[in-house]
Amino acid sequence: MRPTPSTFDLLLKPLHRWVWTDAHRRARKLLRFAETEAGGGRDLSRAAELTGDPSLRRLFLRHAEDEQRHADLFRQRGRELLSASPRPSRFEANWLAPGERGLDDLRVDSETDESLLAFLHLSEKAAAGRFALYGQVLDGDPDTREMFARVLEDEAFHMNYTRKQLARLAPRKQGLRLWQARAGRLWKAYLRLAIALASVLGTVMLWIQYFVLLPPFALLAKRGARREQPGFRVSRPPTPLPRQY
């Protein structure tokens, strides 16, 4: 199985090209990818520690080492680009080029080997497709392009071993597991969106309270602060332990 960009990503190729044009933005993205890969590596080593299947354990550990190596590659290239291009870029478009996000909200402890393999397969496939696309749009940066090509070789292996192991462990239910994993990813995407929206709404509500209700209390608090003497205070006597204040 060869990694190919998704149709959706291919449609957005001009946009991806624009996002990756700026060297500073490129560097920041690579540093973010490094963090994500390192986190993914930790998840995979945890998966290796939890599985009872020795061959799967060896594969997960190899995968974890690959992720760590990718993190080092991304970090090193990101640093090189930053030192060559110290100009800050404010707009990073992280939503558009998310790297290997799939493992971010994975709870390895609560997954079975089968569901984990299905999740990893889809996640690696998506990441490999995206990395293939990033390689295509990096015409002006052969070093970064070469780095993505190296990472892509590992991603292809990850895609393939997860699929083969899923077929070994669940020969009759592999399709079902993959659909369940797809539904799970969709559900998590919905949850991310819902949480983000709720967070925005919550922030707006709190700001309204902050600017409408708090000013008089702020005046009192500032007046109280001005009366405070610097230095030691007598410790307040201990309150009964059942009390929360």
Next chain:
Amino acid sequence: MRILGISAHYHDSAAALVEDGVPICAVQEERLTRRKNDAAFPLEAIAWCLDHAGMQPEQLDAVVFYEKPMLRFERILTMALRGYPRSWASFPPAMKNELGNKLWVKGTIASELGVPSGRILFTEHHRAHAAAAFFASPTRRAAILTADGVGEWATLSLGRGRIEDDGSASIELRRELRFPHSLGMLYSTFTAYLGFPVNEGEYQVMGLAAYGKPAFSDQVRRMVRRTPDGAFALDLSYFEFHEGARRSFSDRFVAELGPPRRPWDPIDPGTAEGARYADVAASAQLVLEEILVDLARSLHRETGLEDLCYGGGVALNGCANARILRESGFRNLYVPSAPGDAGCALGAALYADRLHFRRQHRAVPDHPYWGPEIDANDLARLAREDGLEVEQCAREVDLIGSVVDELAAGRIVGWMQGCTELGPRALGNRSILAAPHDPAMRDELNRRIKYREEFRPFAPAVPIEHAERFFELPPGGARLGRFMSGVFPVRREWRARLAAVTHVDGTARVQTVERAMAPRFHALLEAYGARTGVPVLLNTSFNLAGEPIVNRAIEGYSTFLRSGLDVLVAGNALVRKRRHVSAKREKAVG
């Protein structure tokens, strides 16, 4: 009486179980969930503690949380009001954080454990620190100093503790400093300025400080004014941590010290920029030490006591601890193995036992090994599944002989024995061990195993009987080294032969190992000494960058396979990696 102590929601959550006044077990949540510095409500740790004691939640007489949530909320709200309108950006996340879960601890405990709300208690944060430091120490009368970032309001407390002949106990905290005037926050601000992660990178600041000169100490002293009563007050125009979410230092701070380091920039103290970072770190360290020594000295004068029990996250600063011991006048300085928030789980439970339920004090076993125990059979099974040879030694002397052979040949050993430690330091039960002689070993460990900056030192472990021979320990220094809590000079004549554990300034954060506390580790050090003439080993925590210290055999095994470790020992089982150690490393042992 069975009391469960809990710390959570800030960093390093943990649970501890005390039965009839004596700790049964304690563990940090991160060791079980494998998420470093896990701050979540410690469900796994609680479950393990109860399981270990063979107990159901309903059998608990009390569950004690380590701080007063409403009081903390009062501080957060008050600081937002005082910072109005500059606090507009930090207000929503702070409120969401508090109102989301932190404020409802009582409900969380009641629903998760199913205990009646009447059995749920709350200590004040600094009283939990004080109890962890005092009740776990072997003294009966001591001055108490606690210092951290912040609890509810207090950031630093001074007082004394007393255990009477009839076993009744008291802790009297007399005075305190309040947020935002905080030594912990001051040091964390420098940690952030130097591009290290807060609550984790403070060790890096301390390690970096040794490379610099305190060239910025006047500027730092301007940021921390001393007050006439012997305390200090931060000049808040240099800081933003009290009102902003964006960063902890202000533009004025940057104007004084120069541009901050970006987290991804490498540090080379040999370059001008690297030297400036090192000088800033040295200046912050110096000022911190000066303040702590002054506070401890005045506390000694005031109490006239010989012992000082010291808790809170700031007590992890081994350089400052050594200066307090040398210069404050106290004869003994007791720092628990987990002086930070994780230790508060134990402190809260002990506080409730002695001071709320008024039960007689009972001596707390003087060791840090309160967590899950290693199972050698697990390692043997895993290694055999992967086709690795396992050496299972029936006699301890054979195991130790094999490990000494490996260490003396320049190999790096993952060493897992007994129960896991409570606190951030590996003290011989979940350690990576290596020969201490050659600086190449330090570089090897940093590059192949720990994946961390070159300027960070490694610690030595030495049997307590031999500690004076290699290290310049002041009176009380050997005790302070029990949990690796002090940094002391390596004797000049040994620095070349202990190059892997001697920092650039000629010091080391030494662990003094007593036979009664860690018999097998002590025997290993003695055997290594008999072989090489130097009973000292490099001892660093058994983990990789970004991961917590290993707990079970499988985690040690996974770390062993993913890193440059040569040998793994769990209990009496020993596994070697199938590859040859370079001739260079063979020669590394002097």
